[in-house]
Amino acid sequence: MRTLYHHPLCPFSRLVRVVLGEKKLEFEARIEKFWEARPEFVALNPSSEVPVLVEDNGVVLADAIAIAEYLNEIHRELPLLPADPALRAEARRLVGWFCHKFYNEVTDNLVGQKVFRRLGSHHSEPDSTRIRLAFSLIRAHLDYIGWLTERRSWLAGAAFSLADISAAVQLSCLDFIGDVPWDEHPAAKDWYARVKSRPSFRPLLADHLPGLPPPRHYADLDF
Amino acid sequence: MRTLYHHPLCPFSRLVRVVLGEKKLEFEARIEKFWEARPEFVALNPSSEVPVLVEDNGVVLADAIAIAEYLNEIHRELPLLPADPALRAEARRLVGWFCHKFYNEVTDNLVGQKVFRRLGSHHSEPDSTRIRLAFSLIRAHLDYIGWLTERRSWLAGAAFSLADISAAVQLSCLDFIGDVPWDEHPAAKDWYARVKSRPSFRPLLADHLPGLPPPRHYADLDF
Known part of the structure; x- marks a missing residue:
């Protein structure tokens, strides 16, 4: 069976x-306490970061975007990137935006400070400036998500894509700790x-962490 | 003519x-002082980050990886990613490693602190802890680059790829400010x-910045 080493948040x-x-x-799915840098896990991914996907044929894949591109290339039905190269580039621009800019500016400063900082070896208090x-x-x-969806059905165009997934997973981690000002x-x-109601998103909504409801x-779905 | 908005460092x-x-x-090539957030440039890329490539047909592309994937899809001769999906995933894992992990841990802390922090609106002193x-x-x-190249001709396998480019461009910016301990x-x-001797790398070696030789x-080439 294909195995995913991951962490819920x-x-x-x-x-x-x-x-x-x-x-x-x-x-x-196997939960990996990646901050412990377990030797067997570091052997799979020298950066000791999740996710790591081990395919049935033994192929080991690391880096979320590399894994997503691989799965999208191997399983071509239900494509997650547009067929047109310029539209694919626009989708990938937004993947980069949410996986890096949004993550560095927001998710890492909130989920990183409030959750992972306590789980890691430091056990230190969150940095209030970063929060x-x-x-x-x-x-x-x-606002940018709103601006895009007023012009397009989904973030990168007419179809649901890796851009929507990239944005929604960042927000879902923040939503888990109650940090998204949705009402504004x-x-x-x-x-x-709309993303939340997709069957692919359901397992994320059932996640729970001990001591962190x-x-x-x-x-x-009607929040 | 295709136009690239960029910054030498x-x-x-x-x-x-x-x-x-x-x-x-x-x-x-047009040098863009992206930190000034010129309105015409922000209209091309709302993150006001370089690079931005404007194609002859008017297509505007942003995000280096999205641009690289686009160019590699459109111009299939001299491919920069392996044909096999698992090997492509390995190349993309390394692209992610150098563009994000290496950049966040090293380049941003050195080039960011020593060069861009002075150029930006803050004009503040570099943070010695980050350096x-x-x-x-x-x-x-x-060491990781050394470990990889002892096992493979190039970082991601037998052929020069986007992985080598991703690593070499980070190091070339650090080398410009003399911060790479090559001898060790x-x-x-x-x-x-070997990367430096490729014709594609030559223009980078001719870069100069006023006041920063x-x-x-x-x-x-024989450093």
Whole structure:
């Protein structure tokens, strides 16, 4: 059986879980405490980061975008990138935006500080400057999502794509800790409600972490 | 004429310059002071980041990896990713490693602190903690490059690829400010000498910035 090493609050692990769901591919999910740098896991991925996907044929894949591109190339039905090269480039631009710009500016400053900083070896207190910065920056990103969806059905164009997945998995981690100001960004909220109702997204809404219950609206499709 | 908005010490701009060079595609290069967020430039790329490529047909492309994938899809001769999907995934894993992990841990802490922090609106002094951190982390990355090239001709396998370009452009920016401890990492140095001798890399070696001359060995193929 295909095996995914992941962590429930890692947005990049979530990205691969949604891609596997969209492609209707079965997999066994194993939670990896990647910050412990377990030798057997580092042997699979020298960066000791999740996600890592081990295929039935033994191929080991790391890096969420590399895994997503691979799965999209191997399983061509239900494509997650547009066929036209310029539209594919636009989708990949947005994948980069959410996986790097949004992650560095927002997710890492909130989920990283509030959750992973405590789980890791430091056990240190969250950095309040970074948390404040993230709360100010998330608004521009939510506005941008709203701006895009007023012009397009989905973030990168007419079809649901890896761009939507990339944005939604970041927001879903933040939503798990109650940090998304949805009410002030109705267009982004409408788009997220549409992503949330996809079957591929359901397993994420059932995630739970010991001692860290999500807010009630987290799993609610009509939030 | 195809136009590239770039900055000489931006590794991601350099990545696209090398890809254009490998594909033998002509372009007009315009230096963009992206930190000034010029309205005409923000209209091309809302993140106000370089590189941005404007194709002859008016297509506007942003995000270095999206641009590189686009150019590699459109101009299929001299491919920059392996044909086999699993090997492509390995190349893309390394692209992610160098464009994000290496950039965040090393390039941003050195070039970002020493060069761009002064150019931007802050004009603030470099953060010495981040500089020390980068100097300690760069060694593991150079060791990793050495480890890979002892097992493979190029970083991702038998052929020169986007993985080599992604790593070399980060190192070339650091080399411009004299911050690569080449002598302690001979295997990485041998690999970089091979990249440096490629015609696509030559324009980068001729770069100059007012008031910031590179060290003598920067442009030397036998450094």
